Amino acid sequence: MKLSYVYILKCSDNTYYTGITSNLNQRILEHNIGKHPESYTYKRRPVKLEFYAEFTDIKIAIEKEKQIKKWSRKKKEALINGDYTELPNLSKKNFNK
Template sequence: MKYYYVYILKCIDNSYYTGVTNNIERRMYEHLTGENTTCYTYKRRPITLVFCEEFNDINQVIAFEKQVKGWSRKKKEAIILGNWDKLKYLATCRNSSHYSNK
């Protein structure tokens, strides 16, 4: 069975990079050594792997990566800390003009 991974790296500038791979060890090596000079992480090394989730369906991994890339920093930090329950709270609109807050 083939496995795929969505991962989040924390860069030296405290930004996050989200990626997908079918070989996490190889991909980490590429990030750490700066093999691709045009990669987001190249000028933001050293990097640290802070999240990695395994999938066995390519469609699921692509969808999850796309979803995570669109998330706020707080949502990414919630899953990094393993606090999946906090995602629902962070997704709820708390703006005073929202219908549920009237």
């Protein structure tokens, strides 16, 4: 069974990057050595792994990555910190109330 990983990196400029990979350690190394000059993280190195989740179904992993990319910074930080009960309260529809 091949695993996929959705991950969140904290960049040197204090922003977050969300990605997906099948080899987490290799991908983080690639971000930090600047393997892809066109990538978001290239000019924001070094990066630090803040969160990851494993998936056995690549389709679900892709859906989760897309979902997290749309989240606010506060919601991503709640996920990183394990504050799962806060996630619904930080959704955009509740945030504007």
